[in-house]
Amino acid sequence: MSREQLSEKIEITSQKLELRRIVVVNFLYLISHSSNLSSQDLTRKLGLPQVHLYRLIHEFSDILEPKSVNIKTKKNLTKKIANYAKRMLLEIKINQNAIKEIINKYQKNRPKPDRNLDQFNATIATTVKRVAKLARNGDLAGKEIAFLGDDDLVSIGAALTHQCKKITVFEIDDRLSNLITQISQENNLNIEVVKQDLRQLIDKSYFGKYDLVFTDPPYTKEGINLFLNQAIKLIKKNFLGRIYLCYGNSDRAREREIEIQKLILDHNLIIKTKLNQFNKYYGAESIGSQSSLYILDWTPSTKTVNLKQEKIYTND
Numbered sequence: 349m350s351r352e353q354l355s356e357k358i359e360i361t362s363q364k365l366e367l368r369r370i371v372v373v374n375f376l377y378l379i380s381h382s383s384n385l386s387s388q389d390l391t392r393k394l395g396l397p398q399v400h401l402y403r404l405i406h407e408f409s410d411i412l413e414p415k416s417v418n419i420k421t422k423k424n425l426t427k428k429i430a431n432y433a434k435r436m437l438l439e440i441k442i443n444q445n446a447i448k449e450i451i452n453k454y455q456k457n458r459p460k461p462d463r464n465l466d467q468f469n470a471t472i473a474t475t476v477k478r479v480a481k482l483a484r485n486g487d488l489a490g491k492e493i494a495f496l497g498d499d500d501l502v503s504i505g506a507a508l509t510h511q512c513k514k515i516t517v518f519e520i521d522d523r524l525s526n527l528i529t530q531i532s533q534e535n536n537l538n539i540e541v542v543k544q545d546l547r548q549l550i551d552k553s554y555f556g557k558y559d560l561v562f563t564d565p566p567y568t569k570e571g572i573n574l575f576l577n578q579a580i581k582l583i584k585k586n587f588l589g590r591i592y593l594c595y596g597n598s599d600r601a602r603e604r605e606i607e608i609q610k611l612i613l614d615h616n617l618i619i620k621t622k623l624n625q626f627n628k629y630y631g632a633e634s635i636g637s638q639s640s641l642y643i644l645d646w647t648p649s650t651k652t653v654n655l656k657q658e659k660i661y662t663n664d
Contacts, residue, residue, distance in 0.1 A: 349411065349425065354432055359490055361407045365400065366587040370440070370486025375404055376421075377433035379412070383420040390419060439511060440483045444476050447505045451475060454501075454531055459523035461499065461631070466566040466661045467521075468629045470500040477626070478562070478592075479505035481641070487560055487590060488512055494554070494582050496546060496563035496575050499524055507537035516554070518544035518578075546578050547660060558582045564594035564627070567635070569607055571660045576615055577652040589646030591617065594627055596639025614653050617644040 349357075358376070362369045371394060378385060378393060385393075391401050405412065411425050421429050451472050461467035470478075479502060482488050488506060492514040495503045503517045517539060519525045525541045532539040544550060561582050565575035572595065583589035593612075597604045612619060619642060626641035 349428070351428075351432055354429065357408075358436075361404070362588075365403055365407065367396075367400065367404065368486045368588060369489055370437075371396070372404065373433050373436045373486075376408070376429055377437060379419050380421045380426050380430035380433060384418050385420070386418055436489075439489055439509075440486070442480055442483045442488075442509050444480060447476050447479060447508050448472055450508060450531070450535065451501055451504060454527065457527055457530075458501075459521070459527065462521060464661060465521060466571070467499045468631050470564070471628045471630060474626075474628045475500050475502055475505055478502050478641070479509065481623075481626075482506060482562075482592070483509065483511070485643070487592075491559040492516075492557060494518065494558040494561045494579075496561060496565065496578060497521075498528065500564060501528070501531075502562060503528060503539055504531050504537065507532065507539050508535070514540070516540040516542060516558070518542045518546065518550065520545045546574055550578055550581065555581050556584055559584060559588055560590040560592065562592040564639070566661045567595055567597065567639075568659055568662055569611060570655055572608055573611055573653055573655045574660060576612070576617075580615065580617075580646075580650055580652055583646060585646065585650075587646065589650075590620075591642075591644040591646075593642040593644055594639050595642060596627070596635040599636070611653070612642070612644060616647050616649040616651055618647055619643075620645045 358369060358372050362372050374394060375390070378390060387398065387401060391398055394401065405419060411421050411429065413420050413422055458469065461469055488509055488511040490513050493506060493512055495517045497519055498517045503515050506512055507515050517528055519541060525543060528539060529541050531537065561579035563575050563579060565571050579591045583591065595608055609619065621643040623641040625638045627639045629637045631637065
């Protein structure tokens with residue numbers, strides 16, 4: 349099996365079984381680096397229910413030793429698969445300095461945050477940290493990603509890893525659209541930028557096309573709801589669908605965050621992870637210049653929620 353064939357098989361298996369690519373690669377890494385792993389060992393190490401593990405084993409039965417008590421690769425394929433899996437796992441360690449260098453290069457070109465659009469620039473370290481988190485979660489390699497607004501230039505960082513299949517930025521601010529387009533063209537990043545007021549309907553040709561959506565929306569209940577509604581329309585309707593949502597509030601106003609968490613659950617999204625104080629900003633002192641990063645996973649009952657859109661931005 350060639351490297352190209354193995355890569356294709358990993359992608360097909362990931363989509364077919366609705367498992368993250370990183371899980372499939374970890375499976376290959378484990379069975380090619382040890383010859384004494386039982387199905388119970390693999391279940392524990394991968395965190396997969398047995399039924400999903402057995403389906404994964406079935407998909408790769410052509411590279412496994414038959415009639416073996418333990419799960420291991422055929423001897424003549426072990427070295428090739430081990431090297432390939434190791435290389436794939438190294439991709440999650442992105443070149444953070446390269447991303448910082450490019451964003452720093454264009455720092456003087458970044459427009460002043462528009463408070464009417466609730467813009468606050470995240471620190472460059474935060475932008476890089478977001479990209480690193482996406483990579484570690486297996487949410488970059490081979491993924492189609494949408495950004496709902498991107499004044500923090502996370503799309504640039506993601507594109508600079510050269511791992512994503514497609515990146516689209518939906519942006520209302522022409523100044524940011526022009527900057528992202530400029531950086532993309534000058535660095536051959538192939539980012540698609542779409543002029544979009546998210547209060548208006550997104551072109552339906554984009555619906556259900558993205559593996560994940562990243563957004564740092566206005567921190568009002570109506571703003572969060574609007575951006576979540578649009579994100580839900582964009583993500584693919586399978587167990588790989590994921591939304592990264594930033595939200596912050598003062599620690600003395602915890603009741604506001606309760607409202608947001610209830611709203612997330614009203615959408616029937618799973619709060620997979622909440623990373624407290626993950627994002628740092630220049631300004632935004634009213635929320636301590638920081639916000640949390642929510643990682644939200646799609647479920648078969650995920651839905652949009654209707655709310656009055658009277659106050660999207662805090663200055664409305």
